[in-house]
Amino acid sequence: MDDRVSRRTLNRAALARQSLTARADLPALDMVRHLVGLQAQAADPPYLGLWTRLSGFTHDDLTGLLYDRSVVRSSVLRGTQHIVTAADFPWLRPLMRGPLGRARQAAFGRATAGMDLDELAAAGRDLLRGRTLTRPRLRDLLAERWPDRDAEALAWSVQTLVPVIHRPPSGTWGKGGATPFTLAEEWLGVAMAAEPRVDDLVPRYLAAFGPAGVRDLQMWSGLRGLEADLERLRPRLRVYRDETGAELFDLPEAELPDPGTPVPVRFLPAFDNLVVAYADRTRIMTDEHRRRVCVGSMVAPTVLVDGFVRGTWKIAKDRDTAVLAVELFEPVTDGATAAELVEEGERLLRFAAAGRAHDVRVTTAQS
Incomplete structure (x- = not known):
């Protein structure tokens, strides 16, 4: 069938x-x-x-x-x-x-x-x-x-x-x-x-x-x-x-x-x-977003919002602090989703950067 x-x-x-x-x-x-x-x-x-x-x-x-x-x-x-x-x-x-x-x-x-x-x-x-x-x-x-x-x-x-x-x-x-x-x-x-x-x-x-x-x-x-x-x-x-x-x-x-x-x-x-x-x-993800995520042989870390790739992320660490920088492809206008991004980002930092102060920063990419 x-x-x-x-x-x-x-x-x-x-x-x-x-x-x-x-x-x-x-x-x-x-x-x-x-x-x-x-x-x-x-x-x-x-x-x-x-x-x-x-x-x-x-x-x-x-x-x-x-x-x-x-x-x-x-x-x-x-x-x-x-x-x-x-x-x-x-x-x-x-x-x-x-x-x-x-x-x-x-x-x-x-x-x-x-x-x-x-x-x-x-x-x-x-x-x-x-x-x-x-x-x-x-x-x-x-x-x-x-x-x-x-x-x-x-x-x-x-x-x-x-x-x-x-x-x-x-x-x-x-x-x-x-x-x-x-x-x-x-x-x-x-x-x-x-x-x-x-x-x-x-x-x-x-x-x-x-x-x-x-x-x-x-x-x-x-x-x-x-x-x-x-x-x-x-x-x-x-x-x-x-x-x-x-x-x-x-x-x-x-x-x-x-x-x-x-x-x-x-x-x-x-x-x-x-x-x-x-x-x-x-x-x-859309073909446009694919071009941002898959560059040459590299595939960036991604964030899923409503199940689709909506941005990329990276963690910068020093001895005392870890910063999760999330760069979205388009702004998130729903307040609950924006709060969820930060909440899940903090969970990620607790796993990936335990013992440091944490900071989650969400920005939108410049087109």
Whole structure:
């Protein structure tokens, strides 16, 4: 059956499945699994992404999962850094060979032209076996074997060719520094899947982001050419159409919420997957606002008002004070919403900048 679905219904469906209409009372591990992965190019955004979706979430909830190996941080979806569950990584990482390979070729293909990449991967494995190396240390060791090559390109290439984990404290709240590499098989104690299936990924994506089209799934995952896969899975899925007539797929048991469902103010971190999970992002923000949020490879932290991206935010800290600066794209004229922006902003500061004096400043961007 083909049913037409409004943009606002798609918005409410996405927010409900992301626990943004109401915070979920779930363990952090369950939410990581439900979302498939949390974008983790920087250490803090995964914590903020869980905080905005879970009731009672604390920093230790995610840090503990990283240390006890229940979740791992590595290059996964779109070939970018994510936190995923240890149970998902062994099949999800091999499924991303295509996106990882394209990213490596685009960035370092010229520097590694003519090299035997299997030989490079084997050398990386040999160097990492039984120990953890930072990327700079791996670079230096690879330079000894290939002194005439760009060693930085070699180290980055190994990261895409060999499944590695960035073990904690890397990736924990507030921690920066050189990225450590540990062989994933050694960290997890299991082998990577030899034949991962996109069939395992499609229902997981739809459960957290659906209804969605083929191009949306490809944008979120980084995979290409999934039209035949969705066509093969069609009998197991429900089909909708959006306001433009584009085809959308969903799980047959998934319900669509009332488009009038109220949504509280929510703060999303930089690179949140909700903002980048669709080719057509108008269910979350207008095309004009997208140009302000997604600039080059950067995706700004965003604030949702009535479920749509209405502005961006950032926190400036010194030793004693933390200031949350919210810049809206248009003024908020409703007094209750304005008060809610400040109230939710203060909650964010209590989580992200505990022990400091807090100040929330809401302004409107100059057009």
